[in-house]
Amino acid sequence: MAAVDDIETTPPHPKKTLIRRHSLVTRITHWLNVLCLSLLLMSGLQIFNAHPSLYWGQYGADADPSWLSISAVEEGDGARGVLRIGGLSITTTGILGVSRAGGDATERGFPSWATIPSYQDLATGRRWHFFFAWLFVINGFVYVLYGFAAGHFRRDLAPTAEEISPSHLKQEIADHARLRFPKGEKARHYNALQKLTYLIVIFILLPLMLATGLTMSPGMDAGFPFLLDIFGGRQSARGIHFICAWSIVLFVLVHVAMVILSGLWNNMRSMVTGRYAIESEGAKK
Secondary structure, three states, X not given: OOOHHHOOOOOOOOOEEEEEOOOHHHHHHHHHHHHHHHHHHHHHHHHHHOOOEEEOOOOOOOOOOEEEEEEEEEXXXXXXXXXXXXXXXXXXXXXXXXEEEOOEEEEXXXXXXXXXXXXXXXXXXXXXXXXXXXXXHHHHHHHHHHHHHOOHHHHHHOOOOOOOOHHHHHHHHHHHHOOOOOOHHHHHOOOHHHHHHHHHHHHHHHHHHHHHHHHOOHHHHHHOOHHHHHHOOHHHHHHHHHHHHHHHHHHHHHHXXXXXXOOHHHHHHHHHOOXXXXXXXXXXX
């Protein structure tokens, strides 16, 4: 008979409790945002490809030097794609500036797989962009109204003074860097980094995207000329719009990475059914 110390024992798995984390309105608006942002990005790249350069000021083109451009440079062995940001030039052949499909090189800012439609068509790209832009605005308006009416912003997204203290934020950043995610009671709520990030995206980046998008419209400028004064010209508005768009892309990439690393199935279930599983604090270890 084996000694007691020789018997391997497996600790019981922590008990899990399903909690209600996301309301129906939050879930519906979230997935509509996923659809709208995806198509807005792809149609926006189609529009950008019509003139793949950005300027500061009112007029652009020859009047102001570009601070960002994607172009094709002809060389002895063919065209070379180049991304220029200020005085920095980066060869991007096959990705930006010059795309390759079936062995043929095509001069394009962004490649065909990243744009809607895949072929160069500014008018169609604008129709896609404007349709999903207004759907996105309406969806966002519904979410914000719900957020204030149901107390979602106050209850779930408003950080406390302790949460935004430098020491607390420093600790959360360190925990995220080590992939240490909250468990138990702490998992019921967003952490300070999530709250601050969501508030910046909802109340700064997205409104800035909308305002700069409207500023690029000559019709809107005729009715609201102060928009040009606020953003320093239509070309400056275009540049800010571009920066905000890629800031949101960066946010989405980090968001998706955190969703995967902290538990893909659990997070997806919470955004589909509203239910999120947490480990009970009283569970034996």
